[in-house]
Amino acid sequence: MKTYTDYLWMNTKQEKEIVNITEQVREVVKASGVKEGLVLVNAMHITSSVFINDEEPGLKQDFLAWLEELAPERPDYKHHRTGETNGDAHLKRTIMGREVVVAITKGELDFGPWEQIFYGEFDGQRRKRVLVKVIGE
Amino acid sequence: MKTYTDYLWMNTKQEKEIVNITEQVREVVKASGVKEGLVLVNAMHITSSVFINDEEPGLKQDFLAWLEELAPERPDYKHHRTGETNGDAHLKRTIMGREVVVAITKGELDFGPWEQIFYGEFDGQRRKRVLVKVIGE
Amino acid sequence: MKTYTDYLWMNTKQEKEIVNITEQVREVVKASGVKEGLVLVNAMHITSSVFINDEEPGLKQDFLAWLEELAPERPDYKHHRTGETNGDAHLKRTIMGREVVVAITKGELDFGPWEQIFYGEFDGQRRKRVLVKVIGE
Numbered sequence: 001m002k003t004y005t006d007y008l009w010m011n012t013k014q015e016k017e018i019v020n021i022t023e024q025v026r027e028v029v030k031a032s033g034v035k036e037g038l039v040l041v042n043a044m045h046i047t048s049s050v051f052i053n054d055e056e057p058g059l060k061q062d063f064l065a066w067l068e069e070l071a072p073e074r075p076d077y078k079h080h081r082t083g084e085t086n087g088d089a090h091l092k093r094t095i096m097g098r099e100v101v102v103a104i105t106k107g108e109l110d111f112g113p114w115e116q117i118f119y120g121e122f123d124g125q126r127r128k129r130v131l132v133k134v135i136g137e
Numbered sequence: 138m139k140t141y142t143d144y145l146w147m148n149t150k151q152e153k154e155i156v157n158i159t160e161q162v163r164e165v166v167k168a169s170g171v172k173e174g175l176v177l178v179n180a181m182h183i184t185s186s187v188f189i190n191d192e193e194p195g196l197k198q199d200f201l202a203w204l205e206e207l208a209p210e211r212p213d214y215k216h217h218r219t220g221e222t223n224g225d226a227h228l229k230r231t232i233m234g235r236e237v238v239v240a241i242t243k244g245e246l247d248f249g250p251w252e253q254i255f256y257g258e259f260d261g262q263r264r265k266r267v268l269v270k271v272i273g274e
Numbered sequence: 275m276k277t278y279t280d281y282l283w284m285n286t287k288q289e290k291e292i293v294n295i296t297e298q299v300r301e302v303v304k305a306s307g308v309k310e311g312l313v314l315v316n317a318m319h320i321t322s323s324v325f326i327n328d329e330e331p332g333l334k335q336d337f338l339a340w341l342e343e344l345a346p347e348r349p350d351y352k353h354h355r356t357g358e359t360n361g362d363a364h365l366k367r368t369i370m371g372r373e374v375v376v377a378i379t380k381g382e383l384d385f386g387p388w389e390q391i392f393y394g395e396f397d398g399q400r401r402k403r404v405l406v407k408v409i410g411e
Contacts, residue, residue, distance in 0.1 A: 001138045001275045001411050003310040005379050036140040038177060038272055040312060040375050044386025046327045052235050053183045058215030059227055065215075066228055070207065070344065078332030078339075090333055091340055094370065096231065098326050101177050101238055101375055103270035105142050110268055112181030131384055133377035135312055135410065136272065137138050138275045173277040175314060175409055189372050190320045195352030196364055202352075203365055207344065233368065238314050238375055240407035242279050247405055249318025273409065274275050 004032030004134040010048070012124035016092075018060045019119045021050075021130065025102075026109060028132040035107045037136015041117060042099035044129040047089035049096035049120035067092040067122075089122035096120045104136055141169030141271040147185070149261035153229075155197045156256045158187075158267065162239075163246060165269040172244045174273015178254060179236035181266040184226035186233035186257035204229040204259075226259035233257045241273055278306030278408040284322070286398035290366075292334045293393045295324075295404065299376075300383060302406040309381045311410015315391060316373035318403040321363035323370035323394035341366040341396075363396035370394045378410055 006028045008021060025041055032039075041050050053059065070091075077087025100117060103110040119130055143165045145158060162178055169176075178187050190196065207228075214224025237254060240247040256267055280302045282295060299315055306313075315324050327333065344365075351361025374391060377384040393404055 003410065005310075005377065005384070036142075036272075038175070038270065038312070040377055042375075042377075044389065046386075046388050051231065053227060053231070056216060056219060058218050059224070061215045062224055062228070063231075066208065071340065078335045079330060081332050082330060087333070087336055090327060091336070094325065094327070094337075097234065097371065099375060101179075101236060103142065103177055103179075103268055105270070110142070110270070112183075112266060112268075114183050115181065129386060131377055131386075133312065133379070133384070135310075136140065173279075173409075175312070175407065188368065190364060190368070193353060193356060195355050196361070198352045199361055199365070200368075203345065234371065238316075238373060240279065240314055240316075240405055242407070247279070247407070249320075249403060249405075251320050252318065273277065 001137055002034050006132045008130040009127055010119055010130060011127045012121040015124050016064055017121045017124055020055055020116055021119050022117045025117050025132055029104055029134055032134035034104055034134045034136035037104045039102050039104055040133045042131050044131050047086055047093055047123035048128055049093045050100055050130060051096045051118055051120060052100050052115050054114045055116045067095060070095060086123040092122040138274055139171050143269045145267040146264055147256055147267060148264045149258040152261050153201055154258045154261055157192055157253055158256050159254045162254050162269055166241055166271055169271035171241055171271050171273035174241045176239050176241055177270045179268050181268050184223055184230055184260035185265055186230045187237055187267060188233045188255055188257060189237050189252050191251045192253045204232060207232060223260040229259040275411055276308050280406045282404040283401055284393055284404060285401045286395040289398050290338055291395045291398055294329055294390055295393050296391045299391050299406055303378055303408055306408035308378055308408050308410035311378045313376050313378055314373060314407045316405050318405050321360055321367055321397035322402055323367045324374055325370045325392055325394060326374050326389050328388045329390045341369060344369060360397040366396040
């Protein structure tokens with residue numbers, strides 16, 4: 001059995017941004033040498049997400065607009081009594097999810113035709129990490 | 138260490154439909170021979186879901202009605218500029234989740250009393266796949 | 275390859291409550307002896323959640339208030355035709371998620387600076403279980 005761990009550093013230009021990280025994950029899987037197993041990819045910060053959907057610019061705009069409806073920026077979150085201003089980012093990340101687990105089959109990400117891995121940042125413009133952990137053989 | 142991979146083909150009668158796939162997953166786990174480990178079950182398409190909840194017909198109707206409130210069918214999603222009409226399905230799948238990871242203990246899905254695995258289809262009436270990956274010993 | 279299984283018993287004082295279970299999960303990982311691998315932590319009941327976010331009391335209040343907006347207590351869920359009154363709890367748990375998968379690196383939960391594991395109860399005041407499954411070496 002093999003395991004392999006790596007970390008991707010993210011630093012988005014926008015406060016809220018969706019970034020395709022599929023190729024970076026693919027490189028970690030290749031470096032791991034694992035042919036059959038699982039790869040966990042997760043945000044290590046609680047105001048950002050890792051999720052799987054489609055690489056389509058309009059859809060990324062739809063996601064951000066929709067999250068603003070479901071979990072709007074508001075001054076009155078109780079979390080803001082700590083001095084923070086990012087209450088909405090904790091909720092947006094909850095909708096989008098912290099992590100994905102992807103099967104590795106014959107050395108490749110075992111993906112459907114449109115699956116791509118994204119980093120969703122909701123309180124960005126600073127350095128954050130994504131963990132990639134491979135387990136298998 | 139053992140790994141085992143299988144795919145379930147889905148083709149729902151309705152455009153939006155929730156289908157119980159617990160027995161099919163159980164058969165894959167049995168075929169794998171894994172007694173202790175994990176099984177990943179994920180939709181391979183980005184407008185459908187795999188999730189765990191209760192087998193109760195009223196609840197399935199509640200899920201579909203609630204998703205229509207949170208992520209309604211609308212003509213004006215930016216994703217539709219590509220010619221697609223399924224923007225809502227990408228959002229509904231995000232609420233319900235892409236995947237579940239289930240423990241295998243003593244050769245069985247290690248489930249609580251009501252846990253059942255469902256495929257949630259939000260843009261159906263065509264062939265799609267669910268991946269089942271077993272890892273363990 | 276090693277696997278290790280344990281169960282945490284929960285019994286919240288409130289009907290809806292968020293409980294930090296990070297230390298209990300950490301103890302299971304230590305007991306497993308696994309140095310490199312994955313740990314799955316999931317609610318075994320379909321009206322409760324396991325999720326990762328920040329240990330901050332205001333944020334916990336924000337989560338519960340927000341869930342009441344997105345998935346309110348209502349008398350008219352179709353699920354209630356069975357005699358149940360917890361339709362909202364099934365939906366709230368869906369937003370928060372059933373499970374987390376966490377990397378184990380050098381014998382520790384491989385966490386970012388603020389990550390903590392929570393049990394989210396939405397139909398409590400009774401005994402329920404959380405499954406912790408460790409796999410690795």
